[in-house]
Amino acid sequence: MGTVGARFPHYPRATFAAVDVTGHNLQIDQPELFNALMWNRLDRVTAES
Numbered sequence: 001m002g003t004v005g006a007r008f009p010h011y012p013r014a015t016f017a018a019v020d021v022t023g024h025n026l027q028i029d030q031p032e033l034f035n036a037l038m039w040n041r042l043d044r045v046t047a048e049s
Contacts, residue, residue, distance in 0.1 A: 013048070039040060 017037055018041050022029040 013044070 015037075019026060019030070019033065022033075027034040
């Protein structure tokens with residue numbers, strides 16, 4: 001996972017995560033990983049507010 005703000009200037013706080021061995025439903029295929037990514041994002045948004 002990494003910050004991609006430099007590549008997408010209109011979205012300076014964007015995050016990109018390349019996930020292997022999953023389909024289009026990460027929240028179903030790998031719920032633990034999905035939850036970790038979502039909580040990470042929410043924690044960062046909350047800290048910046």
